[in-house]
Amino acid sequence: MEWYYYVLVVLVGVFAGFLNTLAGSGSVISLAMLMFMGLPANIANGTNRIAILMQNIVGVSSFKKQKVFTFKEGIWLALPAIVGSVIGASLAVEINEEIMEKTIGGLLVFLFFIILYKPDAWVKGQAGLIRSKPSIMQVVIFFFIGLYGGFIQAGVGFFLLSGLVLGAGFDLVKANAIKVFIVLLYTPFALGVFIMNGQIDYKIGIILGVGNMLGAYIAANFAVSWGAKFVRYILMAVIVFASLKFIGVYEMIGLI
Numbered sequence: 539m540e541w542y543y544y545v546l547v548v549l550v551g552v553f554a555g556f557l558n559t560l561a562g563s564g565s566v567i568s569l570a571m572l573m574f575m576g577l578p579a580n581i582a583n584g585t586n587r588i589a590i591l592m593q594n595i596v597g598v599s600s601f602k603k604q605k606v607f608t609f610k611e612g613i614w615l616a617l618p619a620i621v622g623s624v625i626g627a628s629l630a631v632e633i634n635e636e637i638m639e640k641t642i643g644g645l646l647v648f649l650f651f652i653i654l655y656k657p658d659a660w661v662k663g664q665a666g667l668i669r670s671k672p673s674i675m676q677v678v679i680f681f682f683i684g685l686y687g688g689f690i691q692a693g694v695g696f697f698l699l700s701g702l703v704l705g706a707g708f709d710l711v712k713a714n715a716i717k718v719f720i721v722l723l724y725t726p727f728a729l730g731v732f733i734m735n736g737q738i739d740y741k742i743g744i745i746l747g748v749g750n751m752l753g754a755y756i757a758a759n760f761a762v763s764w765g766a767k768f769v770r771y772i773l774m775a776v777i778v779f780a781s782l783k784f785i786g787v788y789e790m791i792g793l794i
Contacts, residue, residue: 543575544745551749555593558750559718559757562695565590566779568746569692581739583630583690584732587725588743590691593750594722600758601715612716615706616723618677619684619698623724626688627731672706679705680720687721688728694721718754 550571554564565586572582601607672680679701687694695717702713732738 547571547575547742547745548749551589551746551751552753552756553749554589554746555597555750555753556757556760557753558590558593558695559597559754560714560760562693562699562717564750564753565692565694568750572742572746575742577739577742580631580737584729584735584737585739585743586691586746587729587732588738588740589747589750590721591725591729592744592747593754594718594725596751597718597754597758598715598722600755601718604758606715607712607719609719611708611712612719613723614672615676615680615702615716616720618672618681619687619720620724620727622681622684622686623688623728624731626685626690627728628688630689631731631735631737676701676705684720684724687724688731691728715758718758 550568554568557564557567568586568589569579569582572585573579577585602609683694683697683701686697698717698720699710699713702708702716703710706713708716729738
């Protein structure tokens, strides 16, 4: 592989890590790039998890240093997501994800209008929903979010943010930090499934991860210093991009 491909991988990793930490769907870009480089879809899906793990170590560390959240606030919601991620990753090594991508694209469009319709809930949070331990409904919601995250990862940040803001009551900046924490906890389990099935390119994954780590560090500082309203606008913009990708619009017009 030519040297400039490695430079491209790092640069894409920076952008993907930034989007993943600040909003979500950076993995749409990194997965597309890995497949463009010739990796089969299942190998690209597994390889991307190395970068996600490295990215979220940095993201969680940055948010924690800025005292945005506590581990206790995220751990109970992470547990059902971990269980779901193992099941999702086990399905991913066998199942074609094309139909699911179309479904997720439609859900992202719906989510965009939810954010547009209830802006105060995303910016200010809903303190009355915050619990020391999750309700049964929250456990179910985060199990299925983990299931999807284990399956394909791309776009899972949007569903985590909607669950954390609209379902658990956190404001968007804190939800972003807890989102990164939850993904950090379930990713090693999902990654283990891909490792056991031999669906990892370690060299590319680590190079991509270096870029993701830098992007995560930048995004974690942006999220706190610029506030929830800024994050909401970024989130809406990226949702539009990601939903068009999942629905297949870019393929139809020959862009991606």
